[in-house]
Amino acid sequence: MRLVVVGNGMAGSRLVSEVRTRDPHMKITVFGAETCRPYNRILLSNVLAGSSRPEQVRLVDPAWYEAHHVRAAFGSAVAHIDRETRHVVTADGRREPYDLLVLATGSDAVVPPIPGVERAIPFRTLDDCERISGAAERARRAVVVGGGLLGIEAARGLAGRGLPVTLLHLAGHLMERQLDVEAGEVLGETLAGLGVEIRTGVSASGIEDDGVRLADGELVEADLVVLACGVRPVTGLAAEAGLEVRRGVVVDDELRTDDPSIFAIGECAEHDGTVYGLVAPAWEQAAVAADILTGGKALYRGSRLVTRLKAKSVELAAMGETQLGEEHAEVVRFSHRARGTYRKLVIRDGRLVGAILLGESDAVGTLTQLFDRGGPLPGDRAGLLFPGLSSAPVADSPTLMPDAAKVCQCNNVTKGQIRACWEAGARDVNAVATATRATTGCGTCRDAVEGIVGWLCEQEGVAV
């Protein structure tokens, strides 16, 4: 079997390693349009923020390919698929035969067709990132166009470098696909506190030398303009080859296109009407496709989406259907805007179908897992939003503690036994220890035993 993979980004590189794990012998060739080794797009915002160096986001060691007998062509774009003869043809004319072909061509940044847009830098690739970083060193003021996940991460990263940043967003609130209005506003307030000026409901009509012109004529000054206006699946190759393409390359539950020898995964693929723009679904697809390609059985049934903002000092997790109203679902909310806290659970049929957690929360891990697994929720919703809330406070005062309460775990000594031993004449901790062995193990109950002995002495008016 000869496997050819077009695209060596997050999805393509993952697929290659998943296939290699399952089949050490399959002949694999991977083409990447970018000249560099695969890198982790998720971490680009760290690079832009200056907290990671570009070489720290590489996904694959260069020696890996040779060690695993994978042929990798970097900077080699595939221009044509010859389905008749089962070959791919690169831009520079190389022909590579395949038995199985996987398209993992990803997506491109959307560049709005407005005058002067070439003055702006899209935020999409590692190269883009390095260009933005370079420009940021000389810039005095930046504008980020687009208030989705990537735009917010870019704005936060630039602000973190000490650059004044304005974030322009077309919709009425930030991340409108993932957040409800209030969460979007609280997020905006948090970002404002970190030096990002938020302008929502505005549209850029042009980019000029000294800033971004808004539709109403206002000029937002900037000498660095970053575009984060969304992405568009790269489907030209598939369309030209006659494969079915809607928004993305249409695939079935085996990630197969309408040509049984051609598959598509990641951001270029459209499964069940959905094109996913996050890494987790792409990797889930890579695992399923790798099973199928190596003769196994697996089905992809869609992914549950968890969006986690990666921006310093901004904790945000959003998952599932966050905008369902009370008429369609049970909604539990807590809001404390002054602290940048907003928590919302959307529950249907006793299961978590959506959630927003803004501001640091110990609940995030548990809720993400409850959402992922679709398991039944406990009746106590408050305990879900505030872990620890439901734990009964421990009655550790000597007065409140029942006689049966175990004081010394190591030697299984109860308050009642300490009382009995006190009544038999033991008047200090050492005497109690000798009689009961309390405090002689790990020693952490010493304060508690002292407390009980002191309280007993006080109760009975015994001088200590």
Place this chain on the structure above:
Amino acid sequence: MPGSDVATKAPTKTHCPYCALQCGMEIGPGLEISPRTDIPANASGALCQKGWTAGELLTNGERLTAPLLHGEPVEWDVALDYVAYRLSAIRAEHGPDAVAVFGGGGLTNEKAYSLGKFARVALATSQIDYNGRFCMSSAAAASTKAFGMDRGMPFPITDLGDADVVLLAGGNVAETMPPFVRHLTGPRMIVIDPRRTQTAKLAWLHLQPTPGTDLALALGMLHLAIADELVDEAYVAARTTGFEEVRISLASWWPERVERITGVPVHQMRQAVRAMAAVDKAYILTGRGAEQHAKGTDTVSAFINLALALGLPGTYGSGYGCVTGQGNGQGGREHGQKADQLPGYRKIDDPAARAHMAKVWGIPAEDIPGPGRSAYELLDALGTPGGPRALLLFGSNPVISAPASEHVAERIGALDLLVTCDFVMSETAALADVVFPVTQWAEESGTMTNLEGRVLLRNRAVAPPEGVRSDLDVLAGLAERLGEHRFETEPVKVFDELRRASQGGLADYSGITYERITEETGVFWPCPSPGHPGTPRPFLDSFATPDGRAVFVPVQHRPPAEETDADYPVHLSTGRVLAHYQSGAQTRRIAQLVQAAPEPFVELHPDLAEQLGITAGDIVRVSSRRGESKAVARISDAIRRDTVFMPFHWEGANRLTNPALDPTSKMPEFKVCAVRVERDS
């Protein structure tokens, strides 16, 4: 009579019969126990309830005092003759590998050494392994990869007290070895455990991951250390190799992804990493919770990678250590009762090691068998075509302690011959054709190597009951009948031979003597000559690798061998309670301990209990693909909603556990499997 020879003499200095802390204790003329203050592990005079009540082991009336042949008491000669005859016959018919030997991590160094020698020299079988495979093998494998040597904690326990931060991954020392906690009162503690254990309650920060995801957690933490520029670059450059490859392998373990897998919030991971990076003195310790998995070795490697990135190992006041569990878990893995090892922590397939041992044993090197099956593989092969037909069992109770225990009992039932050495009628001894009644802790002398790698001496305090002999006598008696006369029965003479055997090996005991141990209250190995002071901190100058540098080992997380699904929707994790030790064969016979912890239980979260209609005290049935078990419900919000916990000191918990093995260490996956939980109607 027990105690008869101590009636008039001073208390005898010895050590506790249980865990790897090996607390110092004295046994008085009336068998009363008191803590010693000259042994650093419990120098403050601490003992836990197990230690305080240990004297009852000597008098509780459940002792075996005569060899049993098919359940009937017989003379020693009759039993020894019978076993030797049967072993010879089975060997003659099926070959030497038809006889297997299974040891234990509670045996003294002398017994562990003799057992390995007995298997290789007297039986010429490759089929020997021990229950330590179920304990520290993952940490041992990972330490060997990283440091070239496995000495559980390569530093004295008292060093911990001076640390600023101690991270404990999957250990519950407050219950398993309570006096250990006294060394942790100074540092800030970070505890990783799916349960809020007694130990986690003492922690400054408790990370509560999904069972089976510690590896992902460690990767996420190292990812954060790199992303937040907390790596000790100078240390990494000077003292390690392989960081670049590990750094690249971590790009796919960004913390938000790890959060989704583990359920541990990113900010808590960051808090933990920052706390360790911000201080001068920090330790990372792992316990069975992280190690007893089908990926236990890789999990420990991931924690060692984190420790290396932060510059901890081999630095005075910092480091990585494995918290060994069994009494002689450390020494037990060094002297040849492991399938792939020879004494002195030598590899059995190393020609130089074989030549050395051949000289010590006086046999041709080619007569030493090669590596045999690991513990579970060995138990699983019993009575199968090509598998062992006879088993000699020392210091272990696999019917309780092995995974998929009903299957193991079935395999044991298929043997032609089962011989056990025990001092009480354990559940496994009850299945044996022949049971030899042997001495226990205070009735014999011998050395134990504790969790720090400190070699300690247990002194005989009382005479054994009449009819009882040492395991060393059993081995010598059988060897003699098999035509081998080179087996010593005096512990000190065995130890002298062990010293010669270990000389030049990694775990070199050649400079250690009983006298030195007594005078110095323990000696740290390696100790290659009588004048050598021992080695409390072996890695300060260099690691035991060929180039002296520690090795970063790239590892990737993978899910548990068995994931939860619609049929088995809940994770089961197993562990210990304070009052009991291992399979409970000893502690379940002590009244005060039984009173403290009378019965097995299933711990579950109130939310899960509510969903399942279970209330505290109900009998619940827990089923896995391997069996089912019933126990009393204990409801506690200290455990995750998706997990139940069962202690393994009673028959039952291990009927459920998964024998999936770690590819390197052959550790079974005790700590996570999928179960269904129901109220027993």
